[in-house]
Amino acid sequence: MGMGKEYRTYWKEEIETAPWETIEALQLRELKEEVAFAYEHSPYYRRSFDAAGVKPSDLKTLKDLARFPFINKHTERETQGVGSFLGELAAVPEEDVIFLSTSSGSTGVPTMSPFTKADFDDFIDVVSRMFWQIGMRPSDRYLHALNFSLYIGGPDVLGAQNLGALSIWGGTLPSDRLLFILENYKPGIIYTSPSYAWSLGEKARKKGIDPKELSVRKILTGGEPGASIGATRKTIEELWGADLYDFYGLSDIFGPCAAMCEKKDGLHMAEDHILVETINPETGEVIPNGELGELVFTTLRKKARPMIRFRSGDIGRFVTEPCACGRTEGRIYITGRRDDMFIVSAVNVFPSDVEAVVHDVEGITNEYRIRVYDEDYTSKYAVEVEKEDDSPATDREIAERVQNALKARIGVKPADVIVYAEGNLDTRSEHKAKRLIDERKK
Numbered sequence: 001m002g003m004g005k006e007y008r009t010y011w012k013e014e015i016e017t018a019p020w021e022t023i024e025a026l027q028l029r030e031l032k033e034e035v036a037f038a039y040e041h042s043p044y045y046r047r048s049f050d051a052a053g054v055k056p057s058d059l060k061t062l063k064d065l066a067r068f069p070f071i072n073k074h075t076e077r078e079t080q081g082v083g084s085f086l087g088e089l090a091a092v093p094e095e096d097v098i099f100l101s102t103s104s105g106s107t108g109v110p111t112m113s114p115f116t117k118a119d120f121d122d123f124i125d126v127v128s129r130m131f132w133q134i135g136m137r138p139s140d141r142y143l144h145a146l147n148f149s150l151y152i153g154g155p156d157v158l159g160a161q162n163l164g165a166l167s168i169w170g171g172t173l174p175s176d177r178l179l180f181i182l183e184n185y186k187p188g189i190i191y192t193s194p195s196y197a198w199s200l201g202e203k204a205r206k207k208g209i210d211p212k213e214l215s216v217r218k219i220l221t222g223g224e225p226g227a228s229i230g231a232t233r234k235t236i237e238e239l240w241g242a243d244l245y246d247f248y249g250l251s252d253i254f255g256p257c258a259a260m261c262e263k264k265d266g267l268h269m270a271e272d273h274i275l276v277e278t279i280n281p282e283t284g285e286v287i288p289n290g291e292l293g294e295l296v297f298t299t300l301r302k303k304a305r306p307m308i309r310f311r312s313g314d315i316g317r318f319v320t321e322p323c324a325c326g327r328t329e330g331r332i333y334i335t336g337r338r339d340d341m342f343i344v345s346a347v348n349v350f351p352s353d354v355e356a357v358v359h360d361v362e363g364i365t366n367e368y369r370i371r372v373y374d375e376d377y378t379s380k381y382a383v384e385v386e387k388e389d390d391s392p393a394t395d396r397e398i399a400e401r402v403q404n405a406l407k408a409r410i411g412v413k414p415a416d417v418i419v420y421a422e423g424n425l426d427t428r429s430e431h432k433a434k435r436l437i438d439e440r441k442k
């Protein structure tokens with residue numbers, strides 16, 4: 001293990017610590033090329049830029065990008081398979097494509113994301129950079145416990161191999177076999193989803209294994225929020241006696257677009273590959289960095305399917321102040337999905353607010369479910385929780401605690417809190433927990 005070997009601090013120092021002006025100049029150069037390439041080779045962009053009356057030559061500064069039209073998931077869906085197998089957003093012939101991933105389809109028809117050889121090499125290099133920034137080194141043993149089938153997180157294991165770590169391709173093995181690997185091969189770093197990190201730790205405990213006694217010292221999580229929610233992160237970190245780091249990936253762009261560093265304060269964007277804008281989700285107007293809004297991403301190098309002004313649907317902030325780790329790459333803080341946000345009594349509520357409360361209230365497990373519904377022409381929400389077996393509190397006391405904590409954090413009480421006995425709320429999942437039920441009329 002390391003033998004005191006000194007490794008460099010950054011994976012790509014000239015990018016990760018570059019002054020802002022250097023990054024901006026590089027972004028502008030790459031952006032001009034990317035937009036021109038898209039206009040020239042993608043039927044969709046040619047049509048939509050023409051319709052909006054903009055040309056690649058209109059891009060004189062980064063701010064000029066605001067004149068170009070947005071795309072979103074819907075654009076991907078309606079153009080895929082149109083005209084050719086790769087669809088109208090694609091900008092290369094199929095023979096140049098070496099890899100495809102698809103989205104999970106959890107919010108509709110799965111969308112397909114193609115990569116050229118150069119795109120894929122860039123993707124893996126960015127993963128290596130992000131793994132390096134959470135402290136992974138060639139001396140580490142790494143367990144990749146993410147799905148390999150079509151999922152964009154699958155190839156991330158190559159990022160670990162590329163940086164020299166010993167990589168174990170666990171995938172979605174049953175938890176018994178993963179626990180066997182943890183006990184016998186003793187990986188120091190594991191990558192999985194936050195809900196699975198929690199349930200795997202619980203399963204270990206039920207088998208009489210204390211997760212803290214295992215070798216895991218760093219846990220990376222992606223695929224759902226959690227690691228960025230302070231209370232959730234603390235709970236999982238305490239269960240495992242390990243540090244938890246959040247990864248933010250979009251199959252539409254790359255795998256990880258951003259990841260925490262060892263300071264765990266926001267997620268560093270790979271700014272040489274992705275340009276970030278923040279917009280008002282209602283009006284589409286660009287708002288200053290640092291303000292809360294919808295994050296919009298533009299790929300700067302991807303050729304198989306350039307993504308120009310992709311509305312992510314994620315609400316968050318993009319902060320450009322340098323980080324304590326020495327990196328100058330801007331950081332994103334995600335608050336939640338625009339579609340998951342609901343408004344109760346004129347207050348914006350995110351499921352992450354409820355999660356933070358659930359993890360703080362005494363006497364309940366970490367399981368919860370939110371139900372949002374319309375009643376009397378207004379949106380209401382109810383929260384379901386589980387009382388811990390050994391809690392002396394009554395169900396009524398538990399419900400009051402949850403109501404008061406939610407009122408304190410969000411400003412509006414839930415219409416109802418339903419308390420189940422421990423183990424009776426069927427939200428536990430191997431990979432992605434379904435925690436929000438939206439019954440509002442659309």
Ligand SMILES: [Zn+2]
Nearest residue numbers: 261323325327
């Ligand atoms: Zn940092």
